[in-house]
Amino acid sequence: MYKESCIFCRIVRKEAPSSIIYEDDDVLAFMDIRPVSEGHTLVISKRHYENIYDVPRTIICKIYEIVKRVAIALRETIKPDGISIVQQNGAAANQDIFHIHVHLIPRYDGQKMRFGEANSIPREKLDLVAKKIKSAL
Amino acid sequence: MYKESCIFCRIVRKEAPSSIIYEDDDVLAFMDIRPVSEGHTLVISKRHYENIYDVPRTIICKIYEIVKRVAIALRETIKPDGISIVQQNGAAANQDIFHIHVHLIPRYDGQKMRFGEANSIPREKLDLVAKKIKSAL
Numbered sequence: 001m002y003k004e005s006c007i008f009c010r011i012v013r014k015e016a017p018s019s020i021i022y023e024d025d026d027v028l029a030f031m032d033i034r035p036v037s038e039g040h041t042l043v044i045s046k047r048h049y050e051n052i053y054d055v056p057r058t059i060i061c062k063i064y065e066i067v068k069r070v071a072i073a074l075r076e077t078i079k080p081d082g083i084s085i086v087q088q089n090g091a092a093a094n095q096d097i098f099h100i101h102v103h104l105i106p107r108y109d110g111q112k113m114r115f116g117e118a119n120s121i122p123r124e125k126l127d128l129v130a131k132k133i134k135s136a137l
Numbered sequence: 138m139y140k141e142s143c144i145f146c147r148i149v150r151k152e153a154p155s156s157i158i159y160e161d162d163d164v165l166a167f168m169d170i171r172p173v174s175e176g177h178t179l180v181i182s183k184r185h186y187e188n189i190y191d192v193p194r195t196i197i198c199k200i201y202e203i204v205k206r207v208a209i210a211l212r213e214t215i216k217p218d219g220i221s222i223v224q225q226n227g228a229a230a231n232q233d234i235f236h237i238h239v240h241l242i243p244r245y246d247g248q249k250m251r252f253g254e255a256n257s258i259p260r261e262k263l264d265l266v267a268k269k270i271k272s273a274l
Contacts, residue, residue, distance in 0.1 A: 052208050052222065060205055061198035068197055071189050071226065082227025085189065089208065090219025093244040107230040 001047035008099035012046045017123060019130035022070065022137055026062045029070055031126040032103065034118040037111075038129055039078035041104045043067050050098045051089040067102050073136035078129075080106030084113055138184035145236035149183045154260060156267035159207065159274055163199045166207055168263040169240065171255040174248075175266055176215035178241045180204050187235045188226040204239050210273035215266075217243030221250055 003009050010016035012028055021041065022029035032040040043066050049055045055063075071083050086103040088095040094116055105113060140146050147153035149165055158178065159166035169177040180203050186192045192200075208220050221242040225232040231253055242250060 052205050052220075053212065055205070057202050057205065060201045064197045064201045065194050068189050068192070068194065075190065080227075080229065082225065082230030082232065083189075084230045085224040085226065087222040088219065089222065090217075090244065092217065092246045092248075093219030093221045093242075093250075095219065105230075107227065109229045111229075113230075 001049075003048045003099070006048055006097070006099050008044055008097055008101065009048050012044075019123065019126040021073075021130050021134045022066055024062075024066075026059055027066045029066055031130050033120045033126065034116075035121065035126075036103075036113060036115060036118050037080070037106045037108070039074050039080065039104075039106045039133060040118075041070050041074065041133065042101045043070060043104070044099060044101045049100050051095065051100050052087060053089070055100055063100075063102060067104060069137060070104055070133070073133050074104060074106055076136040077132045078106050081109045082107040086115075138186075140185045140236070143185055143234070143236050145181055145234055145238065146185050149181075156260065156263040158210075158267050158271045159203055161199075161203075163196055164203045166203055168267050170257045170263065171253075172258065172263075173240075173250060173252060173255050174217070174243045174245070176211050176217065176241075176243045176270060177255075178207050178211065178270065179238045180207060180241070181236060181238045186237050188232065188237050189224065190226070192237055200237075200239060204241060206274060207241055207270070210270050211241060211243055213273040214269045215243050218246045219244040223252075 019031040084105040156168040223240040
């Protein structure tokens with residue numbers, strides 16, 4: 001359940017850097033390196049499953065329990081007007097990393113969501129945002 | 138846990154028409170009346186919760202278990218290239234009905250997802266699509 005070539009598997013193993021806000025035996029939550037907006041978080045299964053078709057029922061539950069907790073923490077800390085929760089399956093649906101992940105994207109009145117168009121931002125900045133969100137988890 | 142003015146509460150009570158593909162004590166799945174693409178399905182909690190902040194943990198699990206089953210049924214019947222799974226919280230995130238619902242949107246290579254721009258389509262057509270998806274659930 002580990003795929004050498006998968007960046008999320010490498011993040012799970014701490015072989016690649018990430019700004020983590022939550023971790024348990026099954027689930028990891030960390031900042032998207034190319035945030036659509038500040039606070040854009042990814043919640044993933046630690047084990048490598050490509051998408052929702054493959055993930056066991058119990059793991060889906062665990063992922064979305066954490067999604068809920070992160071949503072509440074985002075609301076308290078980043079204070080967006082709304083949150084989009086998005087999980088893409090397949091390249092046709094703009095899935096870019098083929099390891100299941102749920103996006104939590106803070107949204108603001110009058111602003112469109114420009115998925116997949118953002119630039120990566122420096123690690124120090126991501127770490128600061130992560131710290132803020134983590135404080136409310 | 139029932140809101141008179143809520144169209145989804147009325148659908149749950151069968152006071153408003155819908156093309157249902159799945160129902161149990163807690164969860165209902167039916168066709169979006171304004172599908173972004175054929176097979177666009179909504180999975181909702183039967184009880185009225187506005188969004189993810191309010192939904193109990195157990196209900197979130199139940200909703201996403203059904204989301205997974207519907208995703209697999211869509212893959213088998215509608216055969217899209219991908220599926221976007223989207224849950225919007227707040228008007229700023231394009232939430233239109235303030236009763237929690239998860240969208241499953243079939244996606245195709247090279248086609249953008251035009252959220253909230255589609256027209257409603259006739260009930261008979263929705264019923265036919267529903268029947269097809271239901272056969273694989």
